[in-house]
Amino acid sequence: MRIVSSDLLFTPTPARIARLRDLAYNLWWTWHPEAQDLYRRIDPLLWEQQYHNPVRFLRSVRQSSLDAAAADPAYCAAYDAVLHELDTYLDDEHTWHDRAFGTTSRQLIAYFSAEFGIHESLPIYSGGLGILAGDHVKEASDLGLPFVAVGFIYPQGYFRQELDHSGWQVASYTRLDFADIPAVPATTADGHEVVVAVELPGRTIYAKVYRLQVGRVSLLLMDTDIHPNSPQDRELSARLYGGDQEMRVAQEIVLGIGGVRALRQLGLAPTVWHMNEGHSAFLVIELLRERVAGGMSADAALAHIREQAVFTTHTPVPAGNDAFPLDLIDRYFASYYAHLGIDREQFMQIALQQQPWGPAFAMTVLALRGSRGHNGVSALHGHVARGMWQWLYQHATTRDEVPITSITNGVHSATWLAPAMRQLYDAALGAGWEHEIDDRARWQRVDHIPDAALWNVRHQLRSDLVQFARDRVARRHRRMGWDVGTPVLRDDILTIGFARRFATYKRATLLFRDLDRLRQLLHNPQRPMQIVFAGKAHPADHPGKLFIQQVYQLSMEAEFYGKLVFIEEYDMCVARHLVQGVDVWLNTPRRPHEASGTSGQKASLNGVVNVSILDGWWPEAYDGTNGWAIGEEREYRDEQEQDWHDADHLYRILEHEVLPQFYTRDDAGIPTRWLATSKAAIATCAPVFSTRRMVKEYATRLYLGAPTSS
Numbered sequence: 001m002r003i004v005s006s007d008l009l010f011t012p013t014p015a016r017i018a019r020l021r022d023l024a025y026n027l028w029w030t031w032h033p034e035a036q037d038l039y040r041r042i043d044p045l046l047w048e049q050q051y052h053n054p055v056r057f058l059r060s061v062r063q064s065s066l067d068a069a070a071a072d073p074a075y076c077a078a079y080d081a082v083l084h085e086l087d088t089y090l091d092d093e094h095t096w097h098d099r100a101f102g103t104t105s106r107q108l109i110a111y112f113s114a115e116f117g118i119h120e121s122l123p124i125y126s127g128g129l130g131i132l133a134g135d136h137v138k139e140a141s142d143l144g145l146p147f148v149a150v151g152f153i154y155p156q157g158y159f160r161q162e163l164d165h166s167g168w169q170v171a172s173y174t175r176l177d178f179a180d181i182p183a184v185p186a187t188t189a190d191g192h193e194v195v196v197a198v199e200l201p202g203r204t205i206y207a208k209v210y211r212l213q214v215g216r217v218s219l220l221l222m223d224t225d226i227h228p229n230s231p232q233d234r235e236l237s238a239r240l241y242g243g244d245q246e247m248r249v250a251q252e253i254v255l256g257i258g259g260v261r262a263l264r265q266l267g268l269a270p271t272v273w274h275m276n277e278g279h280s281a282f283l284v285i286e287l288l289r290e291r292v293a294g295g296m297s298a299d300a301a302l303a304h305i306r307e308q309a310v311f312t313t314h315t316p317v318p319a320g321n322d323a324f325p326l327d328l329i330d331r332y333f334a335s336y337y338a339h340l341g342i343d344r345e346q347f348m349q350i351a352l353q354q355q356p357w358g359p360a361f362a363m364t365v366l367a368l369r370g371s372r373g374h375n376g377v378s379a380l381h382g383h384v385a386r387g388m389w390q391w392l393y394q395h396a397t398t399r400d401e402v403p404i405t406s407i408t409n410g411v412h413s414a415t416w417l418a419p420a421m422r423q424l425y426d427a428a429l430g431a432g433w434e435h436e437i438d439d440r441a442r443w444q445r446v447d448h449i450p451d452a453a454l455w456n457v458r459h460q461l462r463s464d465l466v467q468f469a470r471d472r473v474a475r476r477h478r479r480m481g482w483d484v485g486t487p488v489l490r491d492d493i494l495t496i497g498f499a500r501r502f503a504t505y506k507r508a509t510l511l512f513r514d515l516d517r518l519r520q521l522l523h524n525p526q527r528p529m530q531i532v533f534a535g536k537a538h539p540a541d542h543p544g545k546l547f548i549q550q551v552y553q554l555s556m557e558a559e560f561y562g563k564l565v566f567i568e569e570y571d572m573c574v575a576r577h578l579v580q581g582v583d584v585w586l587n588t589p590r591r592p593h594e595a596s597g598t599s600g601q602k603a604s605l606n607g608v609v610n611v612s613i614l615d616g617w618w619p620e621a622y623d624g625t626n627g628w629a630i631g632e633e634r635e636y637r638d639e640q641e642q643d644w645h646d647a648d649h650l651y652r653i654l655e656h657e658v659l660p661q662f663y664t665r666d667d668a669g670i671p672t673r674w675l676a677t678s679k680a681a682i683a684t685c686a687p688v689f690s691t692r693r694m695v696k697e698y699a700t701r702l703y704l705g706a707p708t709s710s
């Protein structure tokens with residue numbers, strides 16, 4: 001394994017534990033808590049200060065701390081075990097892919113995404129789409145798929161969130177130091193660094209390509225912040241989803257077209273092109289150009305590309321689908337038409353969609369036209385997407401004939417499972433369960449977990465969350481120059497979590513519809529509860545920011561303080577604490593706007609009970625025993641009516657079902673019925689809503705076809 005050029009920046013590592021650096025440069029450590037512990041154990045405080053970033057940790061750790069670890073036999077034993085595990089993983093010759101498809105397959109899947117959520121120390125994601133992409137890549141590695149991922153590195157990342165004294169979200173951007181992340185310049189076979197060139201109006205833009213290793217998979221990330229790009233072009237990939245339409249079209253050109261060129265320079269010839277959302281759909285145009293240059297007609301080329309391409313749509317809201325005015329596209333693509341052997345009309349026709357403001361070049365249309373396999377991300381979303389795009393398919397006389405299928409999202413279990421829960425599963429499910437995560441029968445054995453043991457762990461995880469929240473709140477108070485104040489939250493009462501992007505359709509404030517009723521729920525002396533909120537609003541989403549402010553201001557009122565808490569800077573670290581530590585995961589989208597949602601899946605995996613609108617993934621999962629469903633599977637014409645109806649039902653579920661079940665205890669103080677619900681959540685959700693099931697579905701239904709061997 002490669003060690004980076006900036007060797008000198010590192011604290012010299014004793015030979016006995018020298019491979020701590022190799023480990024830092026394979027993001028495999030992000031889903032192996034025992035690997036993270038190798039750093040934490042050396043200097044727990046520094047590990048927190050460096051925000052769980054092993055590269056930064058190794059550059060700032062004291063020599064004496066490393067020496068002490070190298071001299072500690074217990075540490076060295078743990079170190080040997082982790083590195084043995086990593087080597088075994090990387091050398092595995094019996095992966096699922098090889099067993100199913102043999103080792104002689106010449107396939108290569110290229111997966112394009114505008115964001116990847118791999119770990120909190122790598123801020124190149126904003127929310128669900130990115131987390132899904134990160135989890136997909138990790139699973140592709142676990143399954144041994146021939147797979148390469150392509151995206152951007154954003155030197156200023158997504159924004160960091162702080163609330164001002166009034167609870168108004170303030171966004172700040174910090175510059176990423178490339179030496180701080182486990183990225184190395186991608187190099188060609190003859191050792192040259194890969195820089196791709198893409199033509200934009202009146203200029204050429206360059207993107208340098210970095211390689212990150214995610215287990216067995218390479219993640220290629222492009223950076224435009226390099227010489228000799230103009231200052232404006234250097235900003236192009238500076239921030240995720242920053243800038244205007246013009247910036248966005250340029251960004252998407254670099255992602256789609258530059259991404260293909262990066263793969264070519266590396267000598268890679270993907271046989272499957274997966275567009276995760278429409279942002280990367282310009283790759284279709286580049287593949288078209290390549291084929292036409294090779295002598296194909298445009299029609300034949302498009303048919304050929306379609307055979308190889310796969311597209312996943314994530315956005316049931318029309319405005320969430322990128323669509324550009326034709327004059328903007330003209331400016332960026334006028335020089336391409338001739339190379340594609342088609343005229344402007346034909347070019348526009350490929351992706352034409354009427355928008356309320358006029359004709360547009362729509363990325364979703366381009367992606368649908370340029371691919372053979374298309375899917376939504378839950379059964380319900382597939383249905384919604386078929387309705388949205390039916391106009392594209394003249395031959396489809398009913399919505400059900402629209403060729404958009406669905407593959408329901410899942411989560412990467414090892415990334416999201418609390419280590420303490422894993423120990424329970426190790427004992428109850430039997431050795432090797434993590435190799436058969438999608439085996440439903442095996443998960444029935446969660447019934448073997450003794451109630452007392454499960455309750456103990458759930459209590460411990462709740463306490464950890466409470467401590468985490470108190471630290472974060474104290475940090476905020478120090479920043480604001482306030483007293484630290486009384487500690488927030490308790491570790492022995494029902495705790496509800498609500499954390500997600502503060503898009504208005506997610507209705508974060510649904511629980512505030514009737515404040516008296518909420519107050520009674522929070523302060524019921526026999527059956528109290530508390531709520532932890534987290535989430536960012538898009539910097540341009542004013543109503544979303546108002547929602548955050550409303551939550552925050554309520555949390556500062558005397559009668560809610562300490563019972564209702566907002567944690568700033570929702571990211572993968574905050575998410576992990578929440579989905580592992582709360583008792584109830586609350587999800588209140590305005591149906592049917594939630595394509596899938598994955599945070600509730602992370603929660604179920606950890607024995608947290610979902611209370612959710614029947615939207616996204618939940619209608620597939622909910623069976624009457626494994627959580628609660630708010631509202632009905634119906635549409636409303638009036639949003640106010642929908643809100644009141646759903647809020648009222650939510651209060652009733654909490655008052656009459658959730659809280660009584662949680663507080664009904666046996667003689668030993670254990671809520672046996674509650675734990676039965678928790679176990680049902682685990683047994684029904686963990687095997688199904690995992691990326692293990694999901695990526696196998698992508699492989700067999702969209703990428704590679706039916707397995708060729710058993």
Ligand SMILES: *Cc1c(COP(=O)(O)O)cnc(C)c1O
Binds near residue numbers: 126128499500572
């Ligand atoms: C899982 C996750 C999401 C997506 O959650 P949804 O349920 O889709 O809202 C967003 N952000 C972070 C940090 C996550 O971990």
